[in-house]
Amino acid sequence: MTTNSLQGHQDIVKCNSKQINRQIAQERLYSFLVAIVQTCPPEEVLQEFKRLLIDFIDSENSGEIAGTYGIYFVNNEQDFLHTIKRCCYIIINNWESKRNYKYIQELLSLIATHQFWIKTTNPKINLYKSWLENFVNSDDYEELKSFTSKHEKSAYKQQSNSHWTNRYTSYLLVAQSFDTKRSxxxxxxAKKLSKQMKDKFKFELAMYIARSQSAASSSTRYKNPSILGDHVLRLIKMIVVKKGVFSYENIAHIFIKQTQNQNLYTFKQSIEKYLFYTVEKQELVSNVKQQLADKLSAWRTEYNEEVINNNFILRICNRVIDYLTTETGEEPSQLFVLLLSQGNPLTLVIVLLKIILICKNARSHLEIRIAHLINYYEKYPESECKWFIHFLEVFNITFAIYAENIEYNLIKMEKDRPACNSQLNLDAYRVFSQLKTNSYK
Structure with a gap:
């Protein structure tokens, strides 16, 4: 081995050794925090957090040499940011499960109110302080704050200066929960908070429906969690009316049975027909149907003769979701814009619902794509994207109605009044909702 190659090999070994030592030090720090947050009072945890990650003094409780649990292994700002964030989430997750919401807020306040301008004689600590100040002013810190705001006020009681996208944070959190770049x-x-926000919306929607149809109920106890006003009740009736033999669930079950053992080529044709079967205003979606059929026909033609399985179904459902929402994850698809330009978001929402009813595992992909759309439209003021917001509201309500833990039924309360057409008189019916499980607390 030449002198140059030997030196290069030694440099690699040294670099790998530093990397391994850094990872070991990080895991020791994380394990230490897990141990104290599970066994010590919150006040003591806050003191330890301040010592280790704000004052950068090693723990008195470690019983080890200096730096074992401290943050002195960090040599660049990106590693510092990752370490700080993960330490925060370790504590937040544990306190959230114990409902120690007060101390979660105190943790973030502890970071934000630190006097960063006070310098020490240690240049490395001074550097850490500047990095910590950058963290407090970053989007990552804003995300942390979102985990405490829900305990200060309802996610649906928006302040006048809040951005319209705040109403749909649950979808942004779903995207975060599947982001492998995060700890x-x-x-x-993110997963826990998203579920809590969805459960809260489902509960408040069910309670609002009950209150709005009963003169004896308090008019102030339960508010409408949507922004559609009283029109939401009629929308719910339009969605719930598809029950019984011709319910979306039954049609989905029939589709699954009928398409067993089909090859991919035939399944592509079957799913296109299924998605738009019974969709109202067929003439408005004919163009969409043709474009979707063309895209499906060209997808994975090399597997056309393969017999479908669950993996194929998931992949094709995810692909259809892309066609109908966003194919790039950055801007809306042509079919999304085309369908919503028809003026009825319920058509698109029902098609998306029918996808999930035949492949529940595709729901996370759908919600991530919804998050991508929200990220795209957030740069526009609310007044310029009301049609998109209306779609989100209809989407929220439809998927809340078809949640597994809530059963909605339409009950006829009076005889239909004579009408000049054959349409169902929704005013003659009332919606009843029943919580199957006590999921909201």
Whole structure:
């Protein structure tokens, strides 16, 4: 081995050794925090957090040499940011499960109110302080704050200066929970909060429906969680009316049975027909149907003779979701714009619902795509994208109605009044909702 190659090999070994030592130090720090947050009072956890990650003094409780649990292994700002965030989420996840919401807020306040301008004689600590100040002014810190805001006020009681996208944070959190660039603790926190926000919306919607149809109920106890006003009740009736033999669930079950053992070529044709079967205003969606059929026909032609399985179904459902929402993850698809330009978002929402009813595993992909659309439209003021917001509201309500833990039924309360057409008189019916499980707390 030449002198140059030997030196290069030694440099690689040294670099790998530093990387391994950094990872070991990080895991020791994370394990230490997990241990104290599960066994110590919150006040003590806050003190330890301040020592280690704000004052950058090693723990008195470690019983080890200096730096074992401290942050002195960090040599660049990106590693510092990742370490700080993961430490925060370790504590937040544990306190959230114990409902120690007060201390979650105190944790973030502890970071934000630190006097960054006070310098020390240690240049490395001074550098850490500047990085910590950058963190407090970053989007990552804003995400952390979102995990405490829900305990200060309802996610649906918006302040006048809040951005319109705040109403749809649950979808942005779903995208975060599947983002592998984030720590596992951050993903878990996003997943938990997203579920809580969805459950809260489902509960408040069910309670609003009950209150709005009963003169005896309090008019102030439960508010409408949507922004559609009292029109939401009629929308719900339009969605719930598809029950019984011709319900979306039954049609989905029939489709699944009928398409067993089909090859991919035949399944592509079957799913296109299924998605637009019974969709109202067929003449308005004919162009969409043709474009979707063309896209499906060209997708994975090399597997056309393969017999479908669950993996194929998931992949094709995810692909159809892309065609109908966003294919790039950055801008809306042509079919999305085309369908919503027809003026009835319910058509698109029902088609998306029918996809999930035949492949529940595709729901996370759908919600991530919804998050991508929200990210795209957030740069526009609310007044310029009301049609998109209306779509989101209809989407929220439809998927809340078809949630597994809530059963909605339409009950006829009076005889239909004579009408000049054959349309169902929805005013003669009332919606009843029943919580199957006590999911909201």
């Amino acid at each position: 596992k603790e951050q993903q878990e926190a």
